[in-house]
Amino acid sequence: MKVQENALGFIIETSSIIIFFGKKEAQLEKIQQFFSSYQFTLVHQTHGRKIQLKDSTNWTERPEADAQWTEQKKLGLCISTADCIPAFVYDLKKARIAGVHAGWKGVANRIVPQTLELFLNTGSKPQDLRLVLGPHIQKQSFEVDLDVKNQLIAVAKNLSNSNTVMMDSEVFTQNTEGKFQVDLSKIVKSQAQEHEVSLDHFFDLNLDTKSDHRFHSHRRDKEKAGRQLSFILQK
Numbered sequence: 139m140k141v142q143e144n145a146l147g148f149i150i151e152t153s154s155i156i157i158f159f160g161k162k163e164a165q166l167e168k169i170q171q172f173f174s175s176y177q178f179t180l181v182h183q184t185h186g187r188k189i190q191l192k193d194s195t196n197w198t199e200r201p202e203a204d205a206q207w208t209e210q211k212k213l214g215l216c217i218s219t220a221d222c223i224p225a226f227v228y229d230l231k232k233a234r235i236a237g238v239h240a241g242w243k244g245v246a247n248r249i250v251p252q253t254l255e256l257f258l259n260t261g262s263k264p265q266d267l268r269l270v271l272g273p274h275i276q277k278q279s280f281e282v283d284l285d286v287k288n289q290l291i292a293v294a295k296n297l298s299n300s301n302t303v304m305m306d307s308e309v310f311t312q313n314t315e316g317k318f319q320v321d322l323s324k325i326v327k328s329q330a331q332e333h334e335v336s337l338d339h340f341f342d343l344n345l346d347t348k349s350d351h352r353f354h355s356h357r358r359d360k361e362k363a364g365r366q367l368s369f370i371l372q373k
Contacts, residue, residue: 139341143201159272160366161352178214183241205253207236215370220354224368231266251329264334271342277321279348287318294325
């Protein structure tokens with residue numbers, strides 16, 4: 139995928155889709171000014187598993203949810219992050235998109251595969267789905283204890299399957315302090331493979347929010363961390 143960078147963030151554009159991954163400066167007012175032909179909608183993220191449909195009747199509402207989807211054109215589905223994964227799904231054949239907020243708790247709640255399952259249960263086909271992951275905390279920066287590792291292993295079924303292309307050791311690396319470095323994006327990919335979404339249909343920007351000061355990072359800045367917005371929309 140071709141990625142263009144500007145002062146606000148990174149843009150991926152096709153004939154029908156715009157995906158935008160924001161940097162620190164990507165707040166709603168500036169996004170609305172730059173993308174003035176479109177409307178934008180948000181949800182109140184809770185690290186849960188609720189998926190909210192947004193349409194012409196409720197796009198101004200901000201309910202509790204960690205994923206939102208729509209078939210409406212010119213409506214940007216915004217996700218707010220500061221280390222969590224902003225994950226965007228779109229269907230090449232059907233006019234539908236989804237924005238997903240997936241930190242480690244969201245990954246443990248299987249929010250991305252649940253979103254894919256919703257699409258598949260309402261007419262999408264695995265070969266038509268694309269999954270795009272934006273800047274988030276990368277393996278070298280993301281350290282967890284054994285209990286979190288075990289929670290994540292439990293929700294990544296393919297990692298314990300001998301036929302998988304990814305093994306546990308690729309996703310979790312124990313460091314000298316007895317903690318584990320975790321590759322969240324590989325867990326998300328393994329979860330999506332459960333729904334027959336090919337690895338060829340993934341794109342990951344592979345930018346680390348903790349070490350890259352273009353982005354807000356809760357791990358780096360703690361309570362001083364802000365949030366950047368990202369979105370997907372249909373033209």
